[in-house]
Amino acid sequence: MILTVLFVTINTTDASVGFVESREVLDKQQAKSQVRFSRILDAATTVFSQKGYKDAAVDDIALESQTSKGGIYFYFPNKQAIFLVLLDKMAGLLRSRAEDAMNQEPDMLKKGDAALYTMLQTFAGHRTLTRLFLVEALGAGREFNDRMMEIHASFSRLIKDYLDRAVANGTIAPLNTDIASVAWFGAVNEVVTRWVLTGQPAQLEEAYPALRELLRRSAGLVAQ
Amino acid sequence: MILTVLFVTINTTDASVGFVESREVLDKQQAKSQVRFSRILDAATTVFSQKGYKDAAVDDIALESQTSKGGIYFYFPNKQAIFLVLLDKMAGLLRSRAEDAMNQEPDMLKKGDAALYTMLQTFAGHRTLTRLFLVEALGAGREFNDRMMEIHASFSRLIKDYLDRAVANGTIAPLNTDIASVAWFGAVNEVVTRWVLTGQPAQLEEAYPALRELLRRSAGLVAQ
Amino acid sequence: MILTVLFVTINTTDASVGFVESREVLDKQQAKSQVRFSRILDAATTVFSQKGYKDAAVDDIALESQTSKGGIYFYFPNKQAIFLVLLDKMAGLLRSRAEDAMNQEPDMLKKGDAALYTMLQTFAGHRTLTRLFLVEALGAGREFNDRMMEIHASFSRLIKDYLDRAVANGTIAPLNTDIASVAWFGAVNEVVTRWVLTGQPAQLEEAYPALRELLRRSAGLVAQ
């Protein structure tokens, strides 16, 4: 790398350019690293999703990502770590999209609708990640259960916060938001899981109206 | 094993007696067989629930059931079969209890309540089986997903039938029972899953009132 | 197995034979087990001795012992255990032979001679085990060092006891038996190590007279 820098320096008249170039060189390397990192994650998504966590071999991921086994272990300490990164990625994606959708909607009632629709949309747009998230993750082993429950809990909490605010707000009548939030999450979960495993409904978003109606009513709201 | 018994017989009284009483012997043997079969299933429940499907070794089950590996392979063609029997056992238990509860209740509305309460009760009484059913089963591998979806579907259909009848009945207003049944099942699922993995609520049945209220309302019923 | 027993019983007139045969059957199995166990140990001796502990693959031992890898892991929990068994075997062999030789010799001075000669003889008769014991064991890894030092210490202690008794006895004049015993052990060690690695002297026993003289003198005894 220093050689590269020197080469540039000698061939230019400005040393500072040398540093600029050096930055670029570094960037190029980092970019390459990034690309490979992503390629591994993509491959892992595919493989985990196809074979399940336990049945997926690191070799499979290496093959799929066009890397070597050693290459994968350069980026990840072990198989589990890959899975966890994927899980967190999906959870983060869902959370941020849902929160964004809610923030952009001033109306309290419509906030919930927006979040629900956004989540269905996000799931629909990442079918393999969704499979990982809803199907493979729970049974992937003792070590993952805690993490999964945290993630589930974080979504339930998101819903609970919304419901609590809506109650405080007077938008909806008081209800057991603890159970309600868990149940809501479960309801959406199951609809999405069925879609991911059986392909019903063909377009996940088709479930939106009925689901919205259901959740609204369960919170004591009459359809308008 | 018959031979074993015979052997004993031979050494106690008379070999011919052994043959004469072979019928009785067979029964005895069948009973013994049954016992061993159950012992294996119980052991499998424990082990699968503790380690998960993939991490559970047939040796573990053999140890726990006080049999030998070979013994297990006499009763089951392979490891997967044990798991499937367990799954079906739990599904059957749940279904029959829920159906019984509904049949015993003439009032349409209360049928649903009874089914819900019975299911929570059944889950609560079989925590390890529940864990298998809701946590381990999904991620246990490709081969199990279809079966699991069938089971999920069968419960959703049970709910759907009930809702359809209630609609036809005029008990509740028309609604998308396809989505509703799946969502209901998911809602209950998630509440039970949380309980199984985190121990909340301490008594699963505590969730009943809130859950009942929620589901009722979602079907357009006002709490009485 | 029971079948075998029965078969025998039915075809004989004496039930007690049944038991005799059953014993024999068991013995036959146990004998087979013993044979395989030994075959693995022998193979391990060869392989470890040829390649060293670290470079020896369990696969090599499996090949050499005409077993499968799994077969080896049925008898030993891991590679290390095989090595330790071998080490203990050699240590036990040496110790017991040396002690026997000393016990059979009433004369104090000759006890030492007998022990020395016996050890040289034993080493000479088990060249590969000796290699393991003196060459491979020390550098085989942190976990083995403690054990090796224990073994070394046990031999030094054997020598020290002898020296102490000889001193108490008046056979030899007082000396620092702590250092002397370690040094003696080291002296013999090195002579044997050279033999094992370079083949000098051709017959290890050839070193006996000089070594005996050396050790005797070091204890303050004049050659007779």
Next chain:
Amino acid sequence: MILTVLFVTINTTDASVGFVESREVLDKQQAKSQVRFSRILDAATTVFSQKGYKDAAVDDIALESQTSKGGIYFYFPNKQAIFLVLLDKMAGLLRSRAEDAMNQEPDMLKKGDAALYTMLQTFAGHRTLTRLFLVEALGAGREFNDRMMEIHASFSRLIKDYLDRAVANGTIAPLNTDIASVAWFGAVNEVVTRWVLTGQPAQLEEAYPALRELLRRSAGLVAQ
């Protein structure tokens, strides 16, 4: 490497100077090279001594020496070479010190004492190198055994020469110096090995008087 230095030069004063002073630059570079070379050796000493040859990773050495893996492979063709350099370094150190000590002592008897004391002192002052030399080296693999035996032999020869001269000299009575030299080396070896592995005696030099006495006597000398 010159280029690297040039780079620095360019950025500090004047590029042309860089070329003019290229001699000096080369020296500077060589010095830097030397430093890095030593740093790698020191790191290797530490790491090999801590983990053993096989368990030490080149990465560990790179980390410890604050270099990169590639850097190490610039100075050494492979891992084995590092170890051999270390071995030769220790052997050379011991030899030269022992020989110096002997040369500085005119009295034949005291030559031996001086050599012994110097060796103990040298070992005591380089505990990690000693560990490498006496513990790790033997079991490090087939390839090292020959070299180790050469080293052992070279020390034995040193001792043998001394003994032969002492015999020729009339200082000591004739004895089998071939075996005696090996035994002496082994005796010292074992005392040092025990110290390195168990920490006994706390100060290695404490063993000197007893050891000296022992060796002297074994050569037929009465303590004065």
Next chain:
DNA sequence: CATGAATGAGAATTCATTCAT
């Protein structure tokens, strides 16, 4: 010259399944 990403050939260990006894 230095760096560290990349490779790929193993290594130890596990385990479902079979089968002789």
Next chain:
DNA sequence: CATGAATGAATTCTCATTCAT
């Protein structure tokens, strides 16, 4: 029928070595 020895394919992870930058 029961047992447990035996198999061997599969799996995760390691690491010396190479080489583009």
